[in-house]
Amino acid sequence: MKPKHWFLVAGLAAALALIIALITILSTGTGPRGYVANHYTRAAELDIRGDDDNRAYTSAKPVTAVVREITAKWRPQSQTTDASGVYLRYSDDAVIVQPRQPGSVIHVMDADEAYRHYHSHVGHYWGWIGTHGESFRGRGPGAGK
Structure with a gap:
């Protein structure tokens, strides 16, 4: 009976460790949105x-x-730079880094909303953004069938 009891305790301990690991991962956030939230100072007044x-x-x-730090951890699907800042597009999110004295302001937002808001800066580079962040650049007849 002791060997079965040992496996039960070990199984419960492993399940508990897995739950703790998942909670830790989900609470700290993943992807560029979580990275920015964990490494930079929140500025709600600039939302x-x-x-x-x-x-x-x-x-x-x-x-x-700032852009170097973010892109070293999370490689963007598209990156555009102009005099107003750097625009990073990911599958679901966009990260916009702009100069602000002293330093930078970083906006993290939904990729579709970023496209609408910053279209004059990213329109020729990002293309049309679909609901899942895909870019449409005029695939030929029969594409996607």
Whole structure:
């Protein structure tokens, strides 16, 4: 009877460890949204009004340093830079890093909303953004069949 009892205790301990690991992973966030939330200072007063999904953060570091840190951990599907800032597109989210004295402001938002809000900066580079962040650039006849 002791060997069966040992396996039961070990199984319960493993299940508990798995639950704790999942809670830890989910609470710290994954992807670029979680990375930004965990590494930069939240600045709710800089959130874009009218977009409940938008979160603004600040950093004392310059735009290039912030972008380097984010892209070293999470490689974007598309990256566009102009005089106003750097625009990173991921499958579901977009990260926009702009200069703000002293340092940078980082906006994390839904990719579709970012496309609508920053279309004049990213329209020629991101293409049309679908509901799942896919880019449509005019595939030929029969595509997707």
